Amino acid sequence: MNIVVTGSIAYDYLMRFPGRFAEHLIGEQLHQVSLSFLVDEMTKQWGGVAPNIVYSLSLLGLRPKLMGTVGRDFGDYRTWLEQNGVDLSAVRQHEDVFTASFFANTDLDNNQMSSFYTGAMARARDYTLAEACPEPPDLVVISPNDPIAMMQLTEECRTSGIRFVYDPSQQVPRLQGDELRRSMQGAYAMVVNAYEAEIIGSKTGLTIDDMRGMIEILVITQGPRGSHIYVGDKRIDVDSFPTDKIVDPTGAGDAYRAGLLRAITAGLPLDVAGQMGALCATYVLEKVGTQNHRFTVPEFIARYRTQFDDKGELDRLLTDHE
Numbered sequence: 001m002n003i004v005v006t007g008s009i010a011y012d013y014l015m016r017f018p019g020r021f022a023e024h025l026i027g028e029q030l031h032q033v034s035l036s037f038l039v040d041e042m043t044k045q046w047g048g049v050a051p052n053i054v055y056s057l058s059l060l061g062l063r064p065k066l067m068g069t070v071g072r073d074f075g076d077y078r079t080w081l082e083q084n085g086v087d088l089s090a091v092r093q094h095e096d097v098f099t100a101s102f103f104a105n106t107d108l109d110n111n112q113m114s115s116f117y118t119g120a121m122a123r124a125r126d127y128t129l130a131e132a133c134p135e136p137p138d139l140v141v142i143s144p145n146d147p148i149a150m151m152q153l154t155e156e157c158r159t160s161g162i163r164f165v166y167d168p169s170q171q172v173p174r175l176q177g178d179e180l181r182r183s184m185q186g187a188y189a190m191v192v193n194a195y196e197a198e199i200i201g202s203k204t205g206l207t208i209d210d211m212r213g214m215i216e217i218l219v220i221t222q223g224p225r226g227s228h229i230y231v232g233d234k235r236i237d238v239d240s241f242p243t244d245k246i247v248d249p250t251g252a253g254d255a256y257r258a259g260l261l262r263a264i265t266a267g268l269p270l271d272v273a274g275q276m277g278a279l280c281a282t283y284v285l286e287k288v289g290t291q292n293h294r295f296t297v298p299e300f301i302a303r304y305r306t307q308f309d310d311k312g313e314l315d316r317l318l319t320d321h322e
């Protein structure tokens, strides 16, 4: 199956300030702030939602196509993704800007000061699926990105009759009710967490039942409590995959989507799809960063079977590699 994942592509610059911001924010001086925090720890991590999803999809044996816009500093990230089996032919590079970048500084109380520079991501609105993919894909994932690009991509999929998964997650706060309602219309699937589902409900006035009527598969993840998959008139409840080695809470949602999508492309049942999402999320939770986990397909299947019963269905992942 020819699958395209669109969304933000970014670097995350994560710093630790060995002090407390509160000690430097002086009440009567707040009208003229000029502060510099000396940090002695920084990591630069691969980030952005779309690369997180394609990274896990390629561990699961697919060669997904990443679609997005990047800047002149993309070189090392390109090499990393190429080495990991991602198809980068639909990544458009702009030499006059930097790749989107998240700069976060965290203090000893876990307070955070951060900025997100959109950079090349803002150019996503000038890039269509027709330009990116000469052959129409079988499935397009529309993940958080420039909000206008997200709306245009859903529209393009609807008018061209391309199956799409709508994944608004972090952009839910930025999107208006009518934009969300329009974008989810005709989606093959929508995946959100429980908090995002609540916000979408209050912004659009739609109930879960209304959304179920508009989308074939509605998935609402519930953190450690697992996920709910609504399809037809059924709700499938999926447990999370237990672990006692969580070191970093970020990236679970993106990895869950990769596991779920991998199963769907292999034609596996939806309960198995949710369980594959849960296991893939657990691998990410056990590592710092969102692309530092690693497994082979046989290792993934063996670990899945320590917890869930697929009745041999996952053997399909060993041979289905297109």
Ligand SMILES: Nc1ncnc2c1ncn2[C@@H]1O[C@H](COP(=O)(O)OP(=O)(O)OP(=O)(O)O)[C@@H](O)[C@H]1O
Binding pocket: 169, 192, 193, 194, 221, 222, 223, 224, 225, 226, 227, 239, 240, 241, 242, 243, 246, 249, 250, 251, 252, 253, 254, 256, 277, 278, 279, 281, 282, 285
């Ligand atoms: N503490 C946990 N233990 C085990 N599994 C977890 C835990 N937290 C999340 N997961 C798994 O990850 C899936 C997605 O998690 P969640 O609902 O928190 O998504 P999210 O809020 O979008 O995450 P993210 O922080 O990556 O945006 C869950 O369905 C579950 O399988």
Ligand SMILES: [Mg+2]
Binding pocket: 169, 170, 193, 253, 254
């Ligand atoms: Mg999320």
